[in-house]
Amino acid sequence: MLILAVVTGVAGEVIRDVLCGEFPPLLLREEVYATAALAGAAAYLGLHRSGTPDTVAIAVSAALVFALRMAAIFGDLHLPRLRRTAG
Secondary structure (H helix, E strand, O other), X not given: OHHHHHHHHHHHHHHHHHHOOOXXXXXXXXXXXXXXXXXXXXHHHHXXXXXXXHHHHHXXXXXXXXXXXXXXXXXXXXXXXXXXOOO
């Protein structure tokens, strides 16, 4: 279920970029796509398993994803870029 939530979130972001005429940065830049989706999915599963009502769990996890994406966009936050080591 966690992987399905991440794939759905990332696919939605990529479709949005394509419809807006932008090149999807998925796996090519250090954008916060899958990380935000993973955090939201993990928050939902954690809240759901702890007995929190679904409405609250959905609202909290959606707010978390929204906050992470807005922080990444307006705060110019990026994930670290992988670098190859010589050797």
